[in-house]
Amino acid sequence: MSTRRARPTIRDVATQAGVSMTTVSAVVNSKGRVDPATRERVLTAVSEVGWRPRRSARALRSGQTGVFAMCLPVGHVGVGDWLVNAEYDMALVAACAAATVDSERQLLVAPRPKDVTDLVRLDVDGVIIADPREGDQALTVLNNAGVPAVTIDRDVQRTDGWWVETDNEGSTMQVLDHLAERGARRIALVTADAPWAWFEDTSAAYERWCAGHGVKPLVRLIDVERPRATAAAGVRGLLRLKNPPDAIFAIPYGTPLGALDAIVESGRSVPGDVLLAGGMDGQLMQGSSPPITAVDLRPLEMARAAVDLLARRVNGEQAAGPVVVETALRIRASTAGRETPLTSREPATRPAGRRR
Template sequence: MSSDSFYDWAVEEASPSRIGIRDVAAAAGVSPTTVSHALSGKGRLPDETRQRIASIAEELGYRPNVNARNLVSGKTGLLGIVVSASQETPFGLGDFDYFIQLLSAATGAAVERGRALVVEGVRSGPDAFGTVEVDGAIVVDPVSDDPLIDALDRANVPVVTTGRRDRPPAGGRPECWVDNDHVEATEEILAHLESHGAKKVGLISTAPVTSYTRDAISGYKAWCSLHGQEPMISTVEGPINEGAGFRAAEELLDLADPPDAIYATLDQLALGVLAAARARSLTVPDDLMVAGCTDSQASAWADPPLTAVLLNPEEIGRSAVSTLIDLIEAGDSVPDPVVVPTGIVERESTARLTGPGGVQAAGQAGSSRDSE
């Protein structure tokens, strides 16, 4: 009656008490020990037996009891995930859709490997969440002086960050991360803007407390120096919302020689840019091209729909979990960093030219590449 599958549309056939290792053993005509060894790759068994047992287990839909397993291993089976923050940066994250997608995928990946992911979002102090014992932790978008990260390191809790730390962990501890290549992604979106007719591109970004911001800025600067353009950067302080993007856009558009395209490192900022354009009766994309980083529903529904850099948060979440579990299980070897590919979803906000000459049809759903 309880403990049912979350999406149990077709309620499993009267669920005659769950399949256990003993059932698999009986079906295969071996002992539970052998099943355990076969499935875990331990013990001494011929490969043929291993495969036979594996296929029987598969067929029976055997899923080991997580609690029993954790009981033996002495682990809690809990992984923590937390959005990095610090005194100066109360909340480093600007994007709801991004976080929810990452979280959702990470949850799935964790459960698939027999762990549960517990979230800690607001951190008023060391007391919050004080009693949770986790086998490891994921820190999203680590900011420079987040005290939590040091605390985790000191407590020897395995940590994987999504986005890179600004300095390696103390005490020679391993550094594990999952990230996009934001330098490359920035160069690609800038190339996209240029190929669609942008003459001068401005950048709106947050303070460089996270690696993705630093990467975007350096990618932008590199691109500028390569194209002989003077960098035009407006940095947002305080909370990240459309109003902040609006003000930053005004700053850029008030320049003596204003840009005719703006790339914002967060979708909310880009939405603010659209508002600023509207306030000045600038047509998007003809007078001003706008693109943002991180796609969202709001971007897709904006007027006009926003071109966006796709960061693949699901893949980041899954990889982070997988890396963290590897880190927890392989005590000695350190898992390699993971770089998750990015993409661009092209929408009307940058549809000024398509290729050399020619105007792209203005449709709500732009073409998308690299989106699964």
């Protein structure tokens, strides 16, 4: 006749099964020795009384919360911001969540606080920071408080080994080689001048590739706030050169579309007159006409690697250097070359379907 049974505790389970709390604990944690028959009794008692563990009590006792936090990059408040590749970030979040669950943990998503010192009050076992800014204060704060952290993408000012990154140099070389193989003689780079490793690495690799092939670099910088429009402007300029490029590698998300705008506007065609490749894959690349060849940055693998790395750091392991994830070039019609037929290398479609 009780109005509303209080949530049962391990003690209720113990009395129900006729054993001590210690034994119940041993059973549910698969620790210590316990008679198979007793174990059976305890397990049925658990489901009879409907007990489920309180994470707070466990955490208090063990000193570990069993929670990782993921600090989202800033700017995630507006839909329709061209700078955001929400697919990439969503993939990151979903994959981090899946990976933490696989390691018996939970994932907290935390917007970046106005005051970075609030990060430490999250009171979690570790923090994953996506897209750290240059010399990120958040990392200093976390380090001082002794909170383990790893980043997704390298903070250009940091040298500890606790981050995961893509092989930006390798992917750049791969794209340039691919363009050359498809007949490009003069490849321009459209990128941004911002303090992110992604930009720095790709630019450096481009310079090196050009030097190695004895050609002069041809670079246009865009405004990261308005990638599509400024990329279009930059490419318009390129196409008016006496010796215009016959291929364009556009890095920041959105810029390949700007480049395409300018190319079409000039009366040229892709891939007929100009080959076009993007630095970051996504729906915009697949859905454009023609579809645009782009680098798949492998957010899923990045996320898994980050969670693994953080788990290792939490366990007290020493830094073993950054984890490098290999990228994959998704070849599409925009680089259907003049010398080689197009081979589509789209990944196999995923099993689970979904609406919308």
